Amino acid sequence: MPLLSVSDLKTHYKSRDGLLRAVDGIDLVVERGETVGLVGESGCGKSTLGKTVLRLVDPTAGRIEFKGEDITVLDQRSLQRVRRSIQMIFQDPYASLNPRQTIGEILEAPLVVHRVGDRAERRQIIANIVAKVGLPAESINRYPHEFSGGQRQRIGIARALLLNPELIVCDEPVSALDLSIQAQILNLLVEMKKEFGLSYLFISHDLSVVRYFADRVMVMYLGRIVESADNATLWSDPRHPYTRALMEAVPDPSRPRQAAPLGGDLPSPSDIPLGCRFHTRCPLATDLCRADEPEFRAIAPGHQVACHFADRIN
Ligand code: SF4
Numbered sequence: 286m287p288l289l290s291v292s293d294l295k296t297h298y299k300s301r302d303g304l305l306r307a308v309d310g311i312d313l314v315v316e317r318g319e320t321v322g323l324v325g326e327s328g329c330g331k332s333t334l335g336k337t338v339l340r341l342v343d344p345t346a347g348r349i350e351f352k353g354e355d356i357t358v359l360d361q362r363s364l365q366r367v368r369r370s371i372q373m374i375f376q377d378p379y380a381s382l383n384p385r386q387t388i389g390e391i392l393e394a395p396l397v398v399h400r401v402g403d404r405a406e407r408r409q410i411i412a413n414i415v416a417k418v419g420l421p422a423e424s425i426n427r428y429p430h431e432f433s434g435g436q437r438q439r440i441g442i443a444r445a446l447l448l449n450p451e452l453i454v455c456d457e458p459v460s461a462l463d464l465s466i467q468a469q470i471l472n473l474l475v476e477m478k479k480e481f482g483l484s485y486l487f488i489s490h491d492l493s494v495v496r497y498f499a500d501r502v503m504v505m506y507l508g509r510i511v512e513s514a515d516n517a518t519l520w521s522d523p524r525h526p527y528t529r530a531l532m533e534a535v536p537d538p539s540r541p542r543q544a545a546p547l548g549g550d551l552p553s554p555s556d557i558p559l560g561c562r563f564h565t566r567c568p569l570a571t572d573l574c575r576a577d578e579p580e581f582r583a584i585a586p587g588h589q590v591a592c593h594f595a596d597r598i599n
């Protein structure tokens with residue numbers, strides 16, 4: 286049984302512009318110990334998908350199973366139990382750190398909510414986690430503004446690890462950081478994964494970040510997955526024109542240029558093109574693409590693509 290299994294998930298919102306189909310029919314599985322990278326441009330619905338998996342946002346349709354339990358139907362009280370096991374790391378931890386609380390107080394709060402240990406035991410847990418994420422012990426007496434961006438992300442990671450989760454949804458955890466700090470935080474996430482036996486759903490707009498440590502990569506476009514493959518296969522044999530366009534944006538001197546960089550803007554999720562939703566930006570689009578939405582189908586074991594011409598592209 287997979288750790289997380291999502292089927293035909295939809296998260297639609299009403300807005301001034303009409304119905305926003307942010308997540309528009311997603312199937313996704315995360316196995317135990319796996320890191321699944323979810324990649325796409327900003328605005329493609331990946332953060333909404335991440336939040337829906339944690340039920341921070343309610344889905345419009347579909348099903349979310351965690352360890353075989355349907356969590357789509359759980360009320361807030363029952364969700365509390367599940368939320369111990371699924372945590373989230375955000376792009377900007379600062380926004381979610383109370384500026385008037387010390388790091389010690391911030392880290393103690395989830396333990397109190399989930400009734401973990403007495404005061405002394407909680408202090409021990411916090412001291413251990415603070416050391417594990419590479420922060421000095423005295424950090425617990427300091428306030429969020431006293432830390433750099435990279436250190437704050439370490440605090441965000443510490444908070445996510447406190448309750449011994451099994452799955453962590455990482456939403457652009459390094460996007461706001463300098464390149465050298467990005468590598469440190471990614472290394473920390475890799476270490477923590479081994480140490481705590483974690484699985485990650487790792488969301489990023491940056492394919493090169495996902496390449497660094499995902500086992501499998503899913504490419505998302507306007508609310509749907511358009512390509513899914515293991516990391517090596519995706520890089521050696523990308524079949525969706527959108528995947529190829531994203532790769533063009535990643536500097537790699539060893540790879541010959543294969544396609545033109547992505548042009549045009551991402552259409553609004555309130556106005557998703559008919560037929561293939563990528564056809565307005567696809568260099569290979571034909572009349573068929575404008576009329577019929579391609580099926581998401583396997584072209585090889587473990588490699589699925591939503592493109593009419595996936596077999597012909599190479
Ligand atoms: Fe491009 Fe057509 Fe494939 Fe869509 S189905 S990605 S428009 S070639």
Ligand code: MG
Binds near residue numbers: 327328331332
């Ligand atoms: Mg986002």
